[in-house]
Amino acid sequence: MFIEKLVESVQGVTAELGQAAIWLSAFSAIWAIVMLCIGLSQRKSNAVQSGRNAIIATFILITIATGALIFGFVTDDFSMMYVVEVSSAAQPLLYKITALWGAMSGSLLLWLWILTVAGAIVVWQNRKASDTFADYALIPIAIVQLFFIIVVTGLIEGVYNPLARFPDGIVMPDGRGMNPLLQTPSMAIHPPTLYIGWICLTVPFAFAVAALMSGRIGSDWILRSRRWMLFSWIILTIGITLGGHWAYQELGWGGYWAWDPVENASFMPWLLGTAYLHSVMIQEKRNMLKLWNILLITLAFQFTLLGTFITRSGIITSVHSFAQSDIGWYFLGFILASTAGVIGLIVHRWQRLKSANRLESLLSRESAFVLNNWLLVGLTLIILWGTLWPIISEAIQGEKATVPEAFFNKVVIIPGLLLLFLTGAGPIISWKKITPNNFRRMFLSPIFVGLAAAAVAWVFLAFRAHAAAKAPTEDAIPNFFTQAWKFLTFSESEKLLWLPTPIFSVLCVFASVFVLVAICSEFYRGANLRTKRQQTSFLNGLWLLIQRNKRRYGGYIIHIGIVIVYIGIMGSKGYFLLKSDNLKLGDSMEVGTYQLTVKDTFEEEHENYLRRGVVFDVEKNGQQETTMKPARHYYDQAEQAEEEQGTIESAIHAIGLNDLYIALGPLPTKINTDTYFNVQVYHNPLIKVVWIGVAVMVLGGIIAIAQKSDPNSRSQAA
Amino acid sequence: MKQRRLKIIAASVILLSGFVVLVLSMTKKESMPELSPAKLVANANSKDNQNVKVVGVISEESATWDAANTKLTFAIREPKGSATVNVVYTNLKPDNFTDGGNVFVEGKYDAAKNLVVATKLTTKCASKYEEAESATTQKSAY
Numbered sequence: 001m002f003i004e005k006l007v008e009s010v011q012g013v014t015a016e017l018g019q020a021a022i023w024l025s026a027f028s029a030i031w032a033i034v035m036l037c038i039g040l041s042q043r044k045s046n047a048v049q050s051g052r053n054a055i056i057a058t059f060i061l062i063t064i065a066t067g068a069l070i071f072g073f074v075t076d077d078f079s080m081m082y083v084v085e086v087s088s089a090a091q092p093l094l095y096k097i098t099a100l101w102g103a104m105s106g107s108l109l110l111w112l113w114i115l116t117v118a119g120a121i122v123v124w125q126n127r128k129a130s131d132t133f134a135d136y137a138l139i140p141i142a143i144v145q146l147f148f149i150i151v152v153t154g155l156i157e158g159v160y161n162p163l164a165r166f167p168d169g170i171v172m173p174d175g176r177g178m179n180p181l182l183q184t185p186s187m188a189i190h191p192p193t194l195y196i197g198w199i200c201l202t203v204p205f206a207f208a209v210a211a212l213m214s215g216r217i218g219s220d221w222i223l224r225s226r227r228w229m230l231f232s233w234i235i236l237t238i239g240i241t242l243g244g245h246w247a248y249q250e251l252g253w254g255g256y257w258a259w260d261p262v263e264n265a266s267f268m269p270w271l272l273g274t275a276y277l278h279s280v281m282i283q284e285k286r287n288m289l290k291l292w293n294i295l296l297i298t299l300a301f302q303f304t305l306l307g308t309f310i311t312r313s314g315i316i317t318s319v320h321s322f323a324q325s326d327i328g329w330y331f332l333g334f335i336l337a338s339t340a341g342v343i344g345l346i347v348h349r350w351q352r353l354k355s356a357n358r359l360e361s362l363l364s365r366e367s368a369f370v371l372n373n374w375l376l377v378g379l380t381l382i383i384l385w386g387t388l389w390p391i392i393s394e395a396i397q398g399e400k401a402t403v404p405e406a407f408f409n410k411v412v413i414i415p416g417l418l419l420l421f422l423t424g425a426g427p428i429i430s431w432k433k434i435t436p437n438n439f440r441r442m443f444l445s446p447i448f449v450g451l452a453a454a455a456v457a458w459v460f461l462a463f464r465a466h467a468a469a470k471a472p473t474e475d476a477i478p479n480f481f482t483q484a485w486k487f488l489t490f491s492e493s494e495k496l497l498w499l500p501t502p503i504f505s506v507l508c509v510f511a512s513v514f515v516l517v518a519i520c521s522e523f524y525r526g527a528n529l530r531t532k533r534q535q536t537s538f539l540n541g542l543w544l545l546i547q548r549n550k551r552r553y554g555g556y557i558i559h560i561g562i563v564i565v566y567i568g569i570m571g572s573k574g575y576f577l578l579k580s581d582n583l584k585l586g587d588s589m590e591v592g593t594y595q596l597t598v599k600d601t602f603e604e605e606h607e608n609y610l611r612r613g614v615v616f617d618v619e620k621n622g623q624q625e626t627t628m629k630p631a632r633h634y635y636d637q638a639e640q641a642e643e644e645q646g647t648i649e650s651a652i653h654a655i656g657l658n659d660l661y662i663a664l665g666p667l668p669t670k671i672n673t674d675t676y677f678n679v680q681v682y683h684n685p686l687i688k689v690v691w692i693g694v695a696v697m698v699l700g701g702i703i704a705i706a707q708k709s710d711p712n713s714r715s716q717a718a
Numbered sequence: 719m720k721q722r723r724l725k726i727i728a729a730s731v732i733l734l735s736g737f738v739v740l741v742l743s744m745t746k747k748e749s750m751p752e753l754s755p756a757k758l759v760a761n762a763n764s765k766d767n768q769n770v771k772v773v774g775v776i777s778e779e780s781a782t783w784d785a786a787n788t789k790l791t792f793a794i795r796e797p798k799g800s801a802t803v804n805v806v807y808t809n810l811k812p813d814n815f816t817d818g819g820n821v822f823v824e825g826k827y828d829a830a831k832n833l834v835v836a837t838k839l840t841t842k843c844a845s846k847y848e849e850a851e852s853a854t855t856q857k858s859a860y
Contacts, residue, residue, distance in 0.1 A: 359726055361722065362722075362725055362729055386745075399751050400751065400752045400753075401749045401771075402771050403745060404750065407744055407749075410744050411741050411744050415737070580788055580808075582785060582786055582787070582788055646813075647813045648813055665788070666811050668785075675785075678811075
């Protein structure tokens with residue numbers, strides 16, 4: 001009783017305190033910018049220190065504001081507008097906390113808070129630095145912080161302050177509650193993961209700006225922000241995958257990626273970040289591409305903001321389209337203004353940005369890196385083109401138009417396969433120029449093994465395509481050669497980009513095996529050398545090899561992960577089976593080699609929803625495989641009686657690396673023996689491989705990030 | 719040296735133009751106009767037998783759900799207006815499919831019947847979860 005009273009009396013105070021903290025943080029951010037500018041330009045260390053302190057102060061203030069909002073959620077403070085919007089008294093505690101990013105205002109506050117954490121970490125990391133380089137980087141960080149603070153204050157129409165309370169002391173009896181679709185563990189962690197990944201990109205960008213401002217355009221800024229960049233890349237990789245995983249489990253359409261504008265918005269910064277991670281190596285090794293690296297990281301940073309513009313401005317119809325507001329246009333304004341600032345600085349430092357070296361040959365590691373960058377940036381631009389096509393088409397044709405998922409699949413497949421090939425070719429080609437010796441030693445066996453695997457895949461897929469074709473057409477005069485030709489050219493298969501679809505699988509198999517052999521032989525050669533030199537076991541030699549050069553071999557492990565992901569995508573996107581059917585109790589259907597029979601229905605009461613569904617018996621060749629229970633969840637009892645809708649809760653059963661996936665249509669309130677159940681059943685081959693591949697990529701990233709940027713490599717690069 | 723640079727430039731130009739051609743031709747091939755019901759009805763003849771994307775709201779009490787054939791028929795209406803376009807969708811009825819809810823469909827338009835045979839149907843929540851990033855997409859087998 002006493003505690004309840006105490007909470008009640010504190011509730012209003014905390015919200016007001018949080019609002020005050022946001023307003024104060026605007027001053028501390030401005031203070032940081034002004035003091036750092038004065039301190040660095042006039043070499044006053046007191047002012048610089050004051051600026052650093054202000055960055056810490058911003059962090060503390062925004063932490064208070066975020067804490068006040070979480071307090072409001074946990075204590076069900078329904079005098080707060082945002083709490084009412086995304087929470088309710090019945091919501092489980094976990095989802096009360098994750099409601100923080102359940103809608104726009106809170107998401108922006110979370111974004112800002114993570115940014116202030118990043119700022120504070122940069123200050124802390126460089127507390128003993130002998131130079132002022134990191135202090136330059138704090139200026140752009142504080143400017144971005146200031147922009148987000150202004151957005152969060154609620155000055156902009158359409159976005160209210162997440163700590164705002166209803167006017168005139170109104171307190172709502174209960175909140176509206178968060179959308180049930182978002183009340184799942186992967187949706188609880190997916191948005192903040194993506195935010196962390198995006199926001200951490202601000203730090204390498206800030207160091208690039210610091211290099212331009214201070215005039216120290218060596219590789220210093222790259223080395224100092226290397227771990228930030230890798231961290232951001234790892235987290236983005238995880239975040240994007242979690243989004244796909246959520247869609248796969250929750251949305252009931254059996255897929256994990258559909259080239260939706262929001263998915264694209266998360267993918268584009270990742271592509272640019274990946275390009276940057278490669279191109280910086282050229283700058284470190286060969287002192288080239290200085291300007292390009294600065295442009296690339298600027299672009300990657302701007303694309304994180306562009307995502308918000310795309311989703312919030314309402315100009316694109318997306319699955320995710322959030323409430324429309326003016327905020328998108330503020331983001332666009334900030335993107336343009338900050339880009340103009342960077343371009344101004346580039347012009348200012350033009351002389352120092354020239355490359356010391358040039359490409360010497362088309363077939364060299366430098367060229368492979370450059371081609372990799374072209375492809376990654378090209379892919380980004382292609383995806384951007386498709387995403388913004390509604391705007392572009394309206395501008396040039398006067399009619400708004402969109403491109404479907406098929407467009408993206410068609411335009412990314414060739415650059416995607418070239419990139420896959422490069423993940424193997426890049427690491428084994430020699431610097432400056434390929435030599436016949438290099439080619440023989442490094443390329444011949446991967447190519448031969450790749451070709452052999454491709455030939456096997458070709459025949460296997462030809463058999464598969466032939467078996468899948470329903471009515472084999474017979475020639476008037478059966479001719480062995482024409483039959484064989486038809487068979488091997490996949491004449492019965494569907495076409496993609498003027499070629500039969502399986503051809504792309506064959507190319508993918510060739511490239512994958514080529515890369516695996518190339519990378520594994522790199523590991524083998526290195527480990528073998530260590531084993532002999534140290535007279536130890538092979539495994540120990542392998543361990544030593546990775547230990548000594550974590551960056552390089554961590555990178556190779558990421559490449560292996562990429563290959564695994566490609567194989568998973570090839571299987572799950574290229575060869576999934578989908579069957580829709582209507583079944584009554586006791587009916588059966590067949591999907592591939594599986595037979596599914598409706599055995600029973602069920603109903604379960606849960607904390608804040610009702611679960612109803614159907615029990616399937618799954619058999620393979622007459623042998624019982626498992627039972628599956630696809631269901632629908634009804635969060636609102638009244639709604640259930642009225643609409644019989646609920647949300648889809650698919651049943652997923654893993655069979656080795658493949659999944660059997662059942663989505664259930666709406667159920668009537670009363671079920672009897674004549675009731676039809678609508679089901680969609682997918683057989684998704686190799687889908688598990690996608691998740692495994694991502695895990696390998698993350699593992700490689702963690703190994704690579706473990707390597708400190710040691711001063712030796714810095715002096716080498718200089 | 720000069721020849722080498724020429725080679726590099728030539729390779730870049732070929733690669734670049736290849737991609738530009740690919741992207742433009744695919745855009746031309748796949749692009750489909752995005753229309754409101756009123757606009758589609760007004761330009762019915764020019765859009766006959768074409769793929770279109772129609773954005774509107776689910777017309778009140780227009781939806782019928784034929785469970786035995788997994789067939790959903792309904793009308794999309796102008797959010798603020800009376801023009802409607804009929805839709806038939808042979809697939810699972812998606813989550814959040816409620817009268818007055820936002821919806822967009824993609825499919826072939828039949829001007830004579832004022833009907834879109836939808837291959838993709840996406841719903842967005844109506845009022846209750848307006849702010850939340852909620853939506854579901856359903857696709858039928860192509």
